[in-house]
Amino acid sequence: MAVTSSMNHFNFPLAPSTEAENSLRAEVREFLQDEIKTGGFTPGADCWMSESCPEFSAKLGARGWLGMVWPKKYGGHERSPLERLVVTEELLAAGAPVAAHWIADRQTGTQILRFGSEQQRQSILPRMAAGTCFAAIGMSEPQAGSDLAAVQTKADKIPTGWRLSGRKIWSTGAHRSDYMIVLARTSPADGRNRQVGLSQFLVPLQAQGVEISGIKDIAGNVHFNETLFDGVELEADALLGLEGNGWAQCMGELVLERSGPERFLSNFVLLDRALISLRGQLDKHGAAILGELITTLNALRLMSRSIARQLENGLSPDTEAALVKLIGNSFEQDVVTRVRQLLSTIPRDQWPDELAPMLDQSIFRLPPGTLRGGTSEILRGMIARQLGMR
Ligand SMILES: Cc1cc2nc3c(=O)[nH]c(=O)nc-3n(C[C@H](O)[C@H](O)[C@H](O)COP(=O)(O)OP(=O)(O)OC[C@H]3O[C@@H](n4cnc5c(N)ncnc54)[C@H](O)[C@@H]3O)c2cc1C
Missing domain, CATH: 2.40.110.10 (Butyryl-CoA Dehydrogenase, subunit A, domain 2)
Incomplete structure (x- = not known):
């Protein structure tokens, strides 16, 4: 998929999923379902920023799901960025408490790998991959x-x-x-x-x-x-x-920060839980709203996968990452306002217990989405430059 303009273009080559990814996805999903069933965590919206649990991070580390793409000699697992994407998607979709390790695993560890001294790599990365060392x-x-x-x-x-x-x-x-x-x-x-x-x-x-x-x-x-x-x-x-x-290094770090599924899956857990209540309750208009949300989500997933593939190939798709974050943030806002609208036909006391606090939490956490990691106006400026409009 390549979006072209007269001046320049965005690159989003397709990255089809593999058997290995599918079986990894099943494994992570099973682990998360077990954790929820046994009281390991309560699913929460915006979990990558707000839900922190070092014990849970250490469990992921023990399973080899942190530092996945780093070399084995630094405690990593030499998996592909797409395999890492599968794990992060599943964690976000489940609303798991991942905030403690999120930044270390997503960007700080990679910066240390790229630019740190040998001593820093050896002493810090294995602890980050074990989910016992965190970063800001x-x-x-x-x-x-x-x-x-x-x-x-x-x-x-x-x-x-x-x-x-x-x-x-x-x-x-x-x-x-x-x-x-x-x-x-x-x-x-x-x-x-x-x-x-x-x-x-x-x-x-x-x-x-x-x-x-x-x-x-x-x-x-x-x-x-x-x-x-x-x-x-x-x-x-x-x-x-x-x-x-420092400037060039920071820009490379921001690609890691902007392109991931947390830019569009922060509220997925809300959508997922709302769907259970909305089953059989939607008229044509409601079904169309839901259809639009789900197709946008699928497009964003394809774009995010494509960026992971480009990172794997040593590229630095910064404008593509800005596009994912921009569309992703707007999608996350839509999820909350649309779900709220659709649920308004069902009295609140008939919602399952966890749904009301989840919706309230999501409403409170909406404003920061368009700020953290770069504001929408700044991202639009980057995209306009890529299109040759400024
Ligand atoms: C929840 C959250 C978590 C964050 N976490 C971190 C973190 O861990 N580490 C960190 O370093 N930072 C973090 N940030 C900071 C974030 O990166 C900044 O808030 C963001 O870059 C905007 O900067 P600012 O708040 O100073 O707003 P300003 O830059 O003052 O912008 C104010 C408004 O003016 C607009 N604006 C500014 N310049 C232009 C321009 N040239 N063209 C058009 N419009 C413009 C902006 O879009 C915005 O709407 C976080 C922010 C939030 C909300």
Whole structure:
């Protein structure tokens, strides 16, 4: 599937599923059903951000379902990105408590693999793959969200390594994490080119001078934080990759962050549970709404699979990832508003017990979807550039 325009095109080559993937899917599904039956977890919406359970992460690690694509010598399993996609799809569809390890498994581990020292790879990756070592993302700052190149956190060279000073905001899961990859300025911008002079650092969050304060979301829960670095002294190898290459490294990381199924499956568990109540209750109009949701979901799955295949082939499909996130976020909003609309014909006291809290949770968690990982306006700008419109 290739979407073309007069100026440029998006690449979404098809990636058909294999027998090995299908049997892996069945295995993961069976494990998750057993976990639910035996009280291992209660399914929740937006589970990759909000539902954290280190014990559950360790169970996935023991099964070989974390660090799946990393080399065996670093605790990984050398499976394909498409096999990893199968596992993440099933975890999200089940509403499993995956928030603790999500960022480490999705992007931080891969950044360490790409840019970390040998010592960091050997000491950190096996623990991440075991589901016992977690990570957070340190990009945004109070004055640098969409305009990421405006970061003011700085790292100065000192005889023993680096001294880090600054403040990161909205750091998801930092309060339960061991490491954060921090984007910091290591030298002044080159005139108007502010992307020059930025570097990434792998910061142990237990280091002296790191202060993490929770920020409550609209529902009163703490999932993200403000993280202060008050002259934190780091060893020389805390510099991840090359000095001054932080912008390019960050962009590569954002492809991993934007392209996955969590950008359209966060509310799948709600849709799934609502379907049980709606069976036999829908008129033609309701059935058409449901049909539209399901076809959009299938298209998004194909696109996400295609990106996983491209990553496997060493490509960096950043605009395609932006497209998946943009359409995915809008789909997630549709799921909640449409399900709410369809369920309105059934009195609330006739809904199964778990459905009402799930819908309430999903409504509260809708607004962040179009912000986290890059706002819809910024993604539209990237897509317009690819189409040659700006
Ligand atoms: C739930 C959640 C979790 C998050 N987790 C993390 C995390 O773990 N780590 C991390 O580093 N960050 C995280 N973020 C931060 C997120 O990446 C930023 O919120 C996002 O990049 C937007 O930045 P901002 O909030 O500063 O908004 P701003 O950049 O101030 O934008 C405000 C509004 O202006 C619009 N806008 C800005 N610039 C332009 C432009 N050039 N053209 C058109 N419109 C524009 C935006 O689209 C937005 O609607 C998280 C955010 C949320 C909501």
